[in-house]
Amino acid sequence: MKITFRWYGRGNDTVTLEQVKQIPGVKGIVWALHKKSVGEVWEKEEIKEEIEYIQSFGFHTDVVESVNVHESIKLGNEDRMMYIENYKETIRNLAEAGVKVICYNFMPIFDWTRTEMFHPLEDGSTALFYEKGKVDNLDPQELINTVAAATDLTLPGWEPEKVERISELFESYKNVDEEQLWANLEVFLKEILPVAEECEIKMAIHPDDPPWSIFGLPRIITGESSYEKLIAISDSPSNAFTMCTGSMGANPENDMVQVAKKYAYRAPFSHIRNVKIYENGDFVETSHYTQDGSINVQGVVEELNKQNYTGYVRPDHGRHIWGEICRPGYGLYDRALGIMYLLGLWDAHEASKAGN
Numbered sequence: 272m273k274i275t276f277r278w279y280g281r282g283n284d285t286v287t288l289e290q291v292k293q294i295p296g297v298k299g300i301v302w303a304l305h306k307k308s309v310g311e312v313w314e315k316e317e318i319k320e321e322i323e324y325i326q327s328f329g330f331h332t333d334v335v336e337s338v339n340v341h342e343s344i345k346l347g348n349e350d351r352m353m354y355i356e357n358y359k360e361t362i363r364n365l366a367e368a369g370v371k372v373i374c375y376n377f378m379p380i381f382d383w384t385r386t387e388m389f390h391p392l393e394d395g396s397t398a399l400f401y402e403k404g405k406v407d408n409l410d411p412q413e414l415i416n417t418v419a420a421a422t423d424l425t426l427p428g429w430e431p432e433k434v435e436r437i438s439e440l441f442e443s444y445k446n447v448d449e450e451q452l453w454a455n456l457e458v459f460l461k462e463i464l465p466v467a468e469e470c471e472i473k474m475a476i477h478p479d480d481p482p483w484s485i486f487g488l489p490r491i492i493t494g495e496s497s498y499e500k501l502i503a504i505s506d507s508p509s510n511a512f513t514m515c516t517g518s519m520g521a522n523p524e525n526d527m528v529q530v531a532k533k534y535a536y537r538a539p540f541s542h543i544r545n546v547k548i549y550e551n552g553d554f555v556e557t558s559h560y561t562q563d564g565s566i567n568v569q570g571v572v573e574e575l576n577k578q579n580y581t582g583y584v585r586p587d588h589g590r591h592i593w594g595e596i597c598r599p600g601y602g603l604y605d606r607a608l609g610i611m612y613l614l615g616l617w618d619a620h621e622a623s624k625a626g627n
């Protein structure tokens with residue numbers, strides 16, 4: 272298990288790399304060129320500048336999250352080939368800079384979806400919250416307003432250029448059901464995987480968050496059967512997964528210990544976090560501690576340890592604690608606590624394996 276930390280870049284994150292350096296065990300930064308528009312090629316020079324800065328702190332830059340996929344590719348529009356060619360060039364440029372894993376997702380229009388960014392918890396902290404009944408009855412525009420009001424920072428997946436075209440995009444997705452979205456993903460994968468394989472890059476798809484359809488939009492990376500379908504499309508070693516316990520695990524039917532048991536071998540990258548799921552389908556993000564939520568984080572780490580997992584791991588969203596003002600879910604303190612929990616669990620399993 273190689274511990275990493277997601278960081279949004281200079282001037283774009285409230286957390287600094289000087290601070291991240293003080294979290295024990297962090298070896299790498301999960302990064303991206305956040306200023307790029309979706310669909311643009313990431314040029315060699317800009318990649319170099321970013322990774323040199325990160326590496327000057329002694330961190331590796333092996334993992335990128337995310338190179339986002341243009342809506343035209345997901346929709347299967349006529350101009351998709353141009354965007355696919357751009358994507359291939361980005362893969363090549365990242366490989367040349369030494370990148371090993373690219374995390375991406377294939378969610379229509381919205382990336383992760385929550386109804387509240389700073390939901391108060393009983394312990395006085397706040398966290399991201401998903402109110403199912405609200406999403407079931409909400410106009411997507413209201414959701415966009417909620418996200419916009421929560422922070423001045425641009426959140427990945429909620430870029431202004433996309434938000435401006437929201438009704439047009441909804442209209443386009445009327446003709447795309449789950450089957451069509453799978454077909455479009457297949458076209459994308461068959462094009463990019465040979466390039467990724469040649470470059471020794473793993474394309475690690477992130478599950479849909481939450482793992483079910485919202486606003487009538489299709490969602491396809493939702494559980495074990497999605498993983499089976501992905502493998503059936505291509506068993507290239509580059510066709511890989513980002514195992515995210517909090518995203519996939521928000522559906523209680525997904526047992527994340529089982530998922531780790533069966534699929535960690537294909538997940539060069541894992542996001543580990545906890546959510547507390549309520550009976551009505553609402554969920555709130557909690558600390559990483561197993562007892563605080565519904566996900567068996569302890570069991571997942573135990574399983575990874577049994578497999579001598581060598582993938583990259585990052586704590587995923589945390590709460591906002593000790594008065595920290597930060598990007599929703601991406602503060603310093605709770606993610607640092609999460610890392611210490613993961614490392615503690617890991618070391619305890621190592622010790623018991625060694626018979627200590």
Ligand code: DNO
Binds near residue numbers: 376382477480515
């Ligand atoms: C939620 C987060 C996601 C993730 C992107 C990857 O669990 O990890 O927002 O960053 O979906 O493309």
Ligand code: MN
Binds near residue numbers: 518
């Ligand atoms: Mn995640």
